[in-house]
């Protein structure tokens with residue numbers, strides 16, 4: 001690893017951010033650690049990476065970073081460079097579309113020398129052969145999503161679900177993905193990956209821009225995070241940065257002190273017991289998707305519809321809860337599954353049912369100085385139950401890469417005579433916080449799981465929430481979805 005001399009995070013502050021772009025070490029100083037990687041790439045003349053939306057929705061800015069895959073090994077991961085703050089890139093290798101071609105690259109990107117292209121990368125050749133590019137604006141992003149998938153053996157529709165193309169149409173791009181799907185790459189990138197480390201070393205950085213001091217800390221111990229929060233009560237925690245990145249790049253929010261949770265081993269563990277699964281708050285959703293598949297079907301379904309690959313590679317469970325959005329997709333699932341949060345703070349650890357965590361619009365029980373450590377989800381069915389019926393649903397304006405109008409997750413345990421023993425109905429997008437329909441749950445228990453019970457529950461469900469009208473949907477539409485999604489659940493799981 002090229003980045004060796006790092007200081008203990010609480011003692012000494014570095015004045016440079018160091019990482020590698022297309023194999024070349026880069027060190028920058030005097031820049032905001034909250035500057036996005038995309039902004040840096042383009043300002044430094046690496047304009048092959050494009051900016052479309054600037055908020056994670058179009059994929060034009062996709063680059064690959066070397067990160068820890070769900071199997072714990074180094075993998076190329078497609079990420080949106082418009083959402084990643086430069087501080088989060090420290091010590092990492094970044095690859096861009098202009099760096100994966102074997103070509104003679106001029107030392108200075110501004111020197112007007114012809115660039116001799118010796119050999120396109122196989123995913124680039126496939127896109128040329130299938131005619132997968134017209135205006136080409138989206139192409140570098142598609143290339144990098146396909147590039148990352150190529151080395152995982154998964155170039156398919158899902159690998160490019162976070163990339164939009166407005167003029168070519170998707171068929172040629174899908175053909176290009178199929179063309180490279182069979183290959184078992186043995187090239188310099190595969191070799192580089194084999195020799196890479198994913199260990200994220202600690203660092204602390206400070207810059208002073210025109211009298212505005214900005215800091216970025218990446219500690220490796222939870223105790224250090226708690227310590228830093230005591231020293232800097234105004235600091236902001238950043239995990240995957242997919243919510244905060246949007247605040248920084250789109251809303252131009254200023255975060256003078258950021259504390260990264262990415263290198264905290266305690267927050268990245270998944271513990272299985274007979275009774276429960278405990279997921280560290282900083283575990284990326286793509287790891288949950290790959291490693292916990294089949295344990296909680298309602299979670300599998302919701303993660304499938306959660307954003308797109310680039311976002312899931314970075315977004316964490318702790319971030320989805322910590323952001324406390326009323327339209328966060330995983331809280332309704334976790335509410336239905338009776339999840340409990342483990343929190344750590346200056347006066348020690350405590351546990352709290354997720355149902356008691358959200359207190360108002362974007363407000364939570366999290367006290368100053370506290371961190372979400374993990375989410376514990378019980379596996380168990382209710383004693384004496386014969387089967388567990390469970391599913392989740394997300395209604396958005398488009399299937400992939402969109403936020404919910406309404407999200408719902410249901411868990412119903414029934415006994416051998418089809419009587420409901422336990423019911424949980426979690427919803428998002430219908431109140432100021434993610435919420436359970438507790439009155440309806442109480443109504444259902446003891447009743448038979450049949451069409452009459454569902455019909456009897458519908459008027460209660462209709463009045464369970466008082467949603468708002470906004471640009472995504474009217475209050476009446478949302479109320480209707482609350483009822484209809486539960487009925488759909490019954491139709492699918494009679």
Ligand SMILES: Cc1cc2nc3c(=O)[nH]c(=O)nc-3n(C[C@H](O)[C@H](O)[C@H](O)COP(=O)(O)OP(=O)(O)OC[C@H]3O[C@@H](n4cnc5c(N)ncnc54)[C@H](O)[C@@H]3O)c2cc1C
Pocket residue numbers: 055056057083236237238239240241242243244245246261281282305306307308311314315316317318319320321322323327328329330370371372373401402403404
């Ligand atoms: C293009 C795009 C699509 C998206 N699609 C979806 C979607 O389909 N469904 C959905 O629900 N969301 C979606 N999101 C929102 C976002 O991706 C999720 O909320 C994600 O889970 C946030 O996780 P993160 O690790 O990136 O959080 P960050 O951005 O790092 O942090 C979010 C907030 O949580 C706090 N936080 C993070 N970790 C902790 C912790 N351990 N303890 C205490 N506080 C913490 C941070 O301080 C911050 O306030 C989307 C975002 C984008 C940009």
Ligand code: FES
Pocket residue numbers: 050051052053054055056057058059060061062080081082083
């Ligand atoms: S610019 Fe659109 S996703 Fe980054």
Ligand code: FES
Pocket residue numbers: 132133134135136137138139164165166167168
């Ligand atoms: S080729 Fe023009 S947007 Fe895709």
